[in-house]
Amino acid sequence: MTKSTAPLTGVRVADFSVHAAGPFAGMILASLGADVIKIESAARLDITRRPHAMYGKPPSSFEQVNASKRSVTLNLKEPRALELAYDLVRVSDVVLENFRPGVMDRLGLGYPQLREIKPDIIMVSLSSNGQTGPEARYAGYAPMFAALGGLGYLTGYPDGPPVELRHAMDHTGGMMAAFSAVAALCAHRNHQVGQRADVAVRDIATAFMGHALMDTAMNQRDAQRMGNRDDAMAPHGVFPCLGEDQWITIAVANDAEWDTLKRAMGNPAWADADDYGDAFLRWQNQDPLEACLSEWTTGRDAFELTNLLQDAGIAAFPSLSADQLMEDPHLSAREVFPLTTDPDRGQQRAVAPPWRFSETPTDPLRWTPELGQNNQEVFCGLLGMDEAELNVLQEAQIVW
Numbered sequence: 001m002t003k004s005t006a007p008l009t010g011v012r013v014a015d016f017s018v019h020a021a022g023p024f025a026g027m028i029l030a031s032l033g034a035d036v037i038k039i040e041s042a043a044r045l046d047i048t049r050r051p052h053a054m055y056g057k058p059p060s061s062f063e064q065v066n067a068s069k070r071s072v073t074l075n076l077k078e079p080r081a082l083e084l085a086y087d088l089v090r091v092s093d094v095v096l097e098n099f100r101p102g103v104m105d106r107l108g109l110g111y112p113q114l115r116e117i118k119p120d121i122i123m124v125s126l127s128s129n130g131q132t133g134p135e136a137r138y139a140g141y142a143p144m145f146a147a148l149g150g151l152g153y154l155t156g157y158p159d160g161p162p163v164e165l166r167h168a169m170d171h172t173g174g175m176m177a178a179f180s181a182v183a184a185l186c187a188h189r190n191h192q193v194g195q196r197a198d199v200a201v202r203d204i205a206t207a208f209m210g211h212a213l214m215d216t217a218m219n220q221r222d223a224q225r226m227g228n229r230d231d232a233m234a235p236h237g238v239f240p241c242l243g244e245d246q247w248i249t250i251a252v253a254n255d256a257e258w259d260t261l262k263r264a265m266g267n268p269a270w271a272d273a274d275d276y277g278d279a280f281l282r283w284q285n286q287d288p289l290e291a292c293l294s295e296w297t298t299g300r301d302a303f304e305l306t307n308l309l310q311d312a313g314i315a316a317f318p319s320l321s322a323d324q325l326m327e328d329p330h331l332s333a334r335e336v337f338p339l340t341t342d343p344d345r346g347q348q349r350a351v352a353p354p355w356r357f358s359e360t361p362t363d364p365l366r367w368t369p370e371l372g373q374n375n376q377e378v379f380c381g382l383l384g385m386d387e388a389e390l391n392v393l394q395e396a397q398i399v400w
Contacts (some may be wrong), residue, residue: 006033006362011185013083014039014092015069016109018046020167021144021201022098022126023065024174027121029094029181031353033362037088037378038069041076042371042400049371065174065363067340067350071380073372078398082108086117087383093188094181098126101136116327120194122184126177130200140201145169149205154212157227163169172208173201180312234282235261238319239294241302243345247319250293250309255279257314264312265296375399 011034015026023038030036040046048062072088074081089095095114096184099103104110104125111123118289124132128140129148143164146152166273180197187193206213212223228249230236236251255278262271270292282289297305302318309316320328326337326349331369340350350365379385379399393399 005360007357007360008032008034008182008185011035011094013037013094013096013181014088016095016097016099016104017126018098019048020061020065020130020170021173022096023048023062023169024126025067025098025126025177025181026096026239027065028069028175028178028353029096031362032182032367034094036069037092037235037374038071038369039074039085039088040071041073042180043075043077043397045371046136053365056360063348063368064351065370068363069369070374070378071369071372072291072375073400075398075400076107076109078396080393081398084379084399086114086381088178088378089114089121091382092118093122093185095121095123096126096181101125101127101131112187115194118194120188120192121193122181122188123196124177124181124184124199126173126199126201128200129202131196131198142166145201146205148191148202148214150209154209154225154367156225158225160225162225163313167243169201169205172204172359173199175391176201176204229286232279232283234279235289235293239290239297241297241305243302244301245321245378246302248297248305249315249317249319250297251315252282253315258282260312261309261314264308264314268296270293320372338364340365340367372399 008029011029013026013029013034013036015036015038017023017025017026018040026036026038040049044316046062074085076082076085089109095109105113111125114121114123127136128145129138135148140148143152143166144153146165146169147162152162152164154162155165175196177199180199184195184197187195198310205353209223215221215223222398228237230251233251233253238247238249239244240273242247250261252261258276258279262268265271274281276282276289306317318324325331331337334356336352337349338352339347341347345367348367352365353362376387376390379390390399
């Protein structure tokens, strides 16, 4: 398996992004075969590359979202470093960034400036609120994205506050940024145009609650927090199992599945009560229904229950923790956590991308690069710089 088989072979990405959402987009593009060059600096380390205040080493999130990239260092406050950044743009197809609107312009790397350097460049700008609008320059991190987009308001239990989403919003934003990059590459192929893709994570959150917005528009009612419940299905939730913090999810879609669940439970008398006679009645009486179902699940092993219910055709599965995921036989069979190998750092588990291509398979994930690990091969090999000049620039803390 070689890079030549990967879908984005031949595409180069200049990745100026930081933190989580932007780098995740770059990692997705790299895992699809693109040559993603992360441009960073010792003058201002990516916050996720800095040693953790408690653990004394960089957070694991940096390892995840920067796998399979190359790393170069440029102190972009220096004019010569900015010239080198322009040179990288000239040999790239896509520029990726996720700064607050205006930051790239102040650095001399805004879209109008880059378009003068390379008219057909694609620039993907990922931000909290987008590049336009009265709140475009507002600061934002993952918990704010869902809050501003309305998705946070719908997440949580009816008697509790909104539950704001964190890494899910960062990574979803990254996925949409990567999707936008691929779409822009298709447009470039078909129409020979470069363009800027303005991706706002706030807009993504709003798009995910389209059903609630349509309910408001069509029925003049506001959707409310429902916990783990569903608009129509009951039972539909997470139920306690044997052991500490062990749970199983169960969802019953119709009367036929309810009859199947009753048989799997041994036809307990409570399940034949009139209150559970049809789907609507079960939905109306979810509190006592969930209490009775929890009594049945509490003394049973989540995995044994899963096998029992799945064999009967009921949608059920344990709520898996990180360590259980790493040991899960299905995920193991699909090689979801492959070993990455580095000659100096040894082996480490990685998280594989969630796709499998039958004809254009991608390379295994490569270990996250050290800061500036690829300076020589990029500046000298790709851009043709003399090694003596590179040494001078490194000593002057320009390539730094």
